[in-house]
Amino acid sequence: MANSPLTIPSFQAESIQVNSCTDLRALTYARTLHQLMTQVSDGHLPADKTLANYFRDHKKHGSKDRRVLRETLFGLFRWWGWLRKLPQQNNHCWPALLAVTAMLEQHPWQDLMQSWAQMADIRTDAQMHSPELLIASVFPHLGFSAKELLPDWFWQYCSCPNPEKLAASLSSRPPIWARAQGTDRDKLVQTLQQSGINAVACEWFADALSLGYKSVNFKQIPAYAEGKLEIQDLASQVIGQVCNPTPGQSWWDACAGAGGKSLQLSVLSRAKGQAVDLVASDIRPRALEELQKRAKRADLTNIQLAPWRSDALPVKAQAFDCVLVDTPCSCTGTWRRNPDMRWLDDAGTVADKPQLQLDILSRASHAVKPGGVLVYATCSLAQAENGDVVDRFLVTHPEFEAILSIHPFTGEEMTRITVWPYEADSDGMFVARMQRKKQS
Numbered sequence: 001m002a003n004s005p006l007t008i009p010s011f012q013a014e015s016i017q018v019n020s021c022t023d024l025r026a027l028t029y030a031r032t033l034h035q036l037m038t039q040v041s042d043g044h045l046p047a048d049k050t051l052a053n054y055f056r057d058h059k060k061h062g063s064k065d066r067r068v069l070r071e072t073l074f075g076l077f078r079w080w081g082w083l084r085k086l087p088q089q090n091n092h093c094w095p096a097l098l099a100v101t102a103m104l105e106q107h108p109w110q111d112l113m114q115s116w117a118q119m120a121d122i123r124t125d126a127q128m129h130s131p132e133l134l135i136a137s138v139f140p141h142l143g144f145s146a147k148e149l150l151p152d153w154f155w156q157y158c159s160c161p162n163p164e165k166l167a168a169s170l171s172s173r174p175p176i177w178a179r180a181q182g183t184d185r186d187k188l189v190q191t192l193q194q195s196g197i198n199a200v201a202c203e204w205f206a207d208a209l210s211l212g213y214k215s216v217n218f219k220q221i222p223a224y225a226e227g228k229l230e231i232q233d234l235a236s237q238v239i240g241q242v243c244n245p246t247p248g249q250s251w252w253d254a255c256a257g258a259g260g261k262s263l264q265l266s267v268l269s270r271a272k273g274q275a276v277d278l279v280a281s282d283i284r285p286r287a288l289e290e291l292q293k294r295a296k297r298a299d300l301t302n303i304q305l306a307p308w309r310s311d312a313l314p315v316k317a318q319a320f321d322c323v324l325v326d327t328p329c330s331c332t333g334t335w336r337r338n339p340d341m342r343w344l345d346d347a348g349t350v351a352d353k354p355q356l357q358l359d360i361l362s363r364a365s366h367a368v369k370p371g372g373v374l375v376y377a378t379c380s381l382a383q384a385e386n387g388d389v390v391d392r393f394l395v396t397h398p399e400f401e402a403i404l405s406i407h408p409f410t411g412e413e414m415t416r417i418t419v420w421p422y423e424a425d426s427d428g429m430f431v432a433r434m435q436r437k438k439q440s
Helices: 021-043 047-057 063-078 093-105 110-120 131-138 163-170 185-194 234-243 260-270 285-297 354-365 387-396
Strands: 177-180 208-210 229-231 250-253 277-280 303-305 320-326 368-378 400-403 416-419 429-436
Touching: 021 047, 021 063, 021 093, 021 110, 047 063, 063 093, 093 110, 093 131, 177 234, 185 208, 208 234, 229 260, 234 260, 234 320, 234 368, 234 416, 234 429, 250 260, 260 277, 260 285, 260 303, 260 320, 285 303, 320 354, 354 368, 354 387, 368 387, 368 400, 387 400, 387 429
Parallel strands: 250 277, 250 320, 277 303, 320 368
Antiparallel strands: 177 208, 177 229, 368 429, 400 429, 416 429
16 A cells, blocks of 8 residues: 555455444445545546546435445545555455544444444544544554645645644545625524524634535525525635725736636625726636626626637736736645545646746736736645745746735735635635836
């Protein structure tokens, strides 16, 4: 298992002795999870897509089956940095991985956990003082550290002031963050709570709220259908807050994607009296189509589309007060939501991005007016994609200078803000603001 981060141990379900109906269910789950994990590993496919394909082809599964398979699969990836160290004891390694995952994740299906543990002949009486102490008590002869929960290559690119805390946070369940759009946030929270959703007002931003850690069927929420509730991670919301749009400004969202930040910029400025004039661009037509749907749902009519069709600017040069460039990146800041990607990706995921990011940022900068602001953002935690790109841009574009922003979670003034996931229970993000010098 040491040669590859995603080498899946073999498992022959036929050789496992079954003594009860619970054991049979546990064995069936184990076989299916082994199949799914192997498909992810061999096909190098995202776990969520692999799981969606499986459920599409196996409609017999009810809600409980789906929950057990989904949460166990993602739990395996969350703790894989430790699990892959477990000894391969003939055919017992795979049930051991499942039992330990259930313990670390504190899954409610204790009967399945006991069956898996019995198959693997491991103890299950360890107390959850902390994940590290729990797994160490089950396998006392093995050493475990928080940093092992992320691949070795990642630490070559990430300079975090608290790496152990970062690793622990990226291996915890992410909450669902949202924004209130065109409605009172506190009243919306109350309405959601009455519907049985664990909604809580966010202390950081006046329009932000948490919907807890359980999956939610948004199609059944009227506020979502009416555009009054928009799903957006808190770290992503930091970008809009740092942009701080004001009425009368002209904005260009140069890499808009499905439009989460475009909508946020519009709503934030509308709350101050009038939505900004905003143009959204992307190279993906489907993403812009989704943006249009979301804008219509939220009754935002101020957003125009200008797709990238070539390397040439899809907008006029020096025509905007502010330009947001949220570039494609390694997405290491979102590993909490996509734990499989930390093991599917390699160092090249980071290494091949900075030049592209600098190129996009440089081209987009031509749209900024004299005295206007250029905002660079990523959902990466790698210095090579963040501060290093800003440094290279400022060296090659002396007409721009870095300007200060306030980190919303620490209150510090800085020219480069990194949002670490452990600061406010969010994803990871980076944002920096620069200003084109006024012509003399």
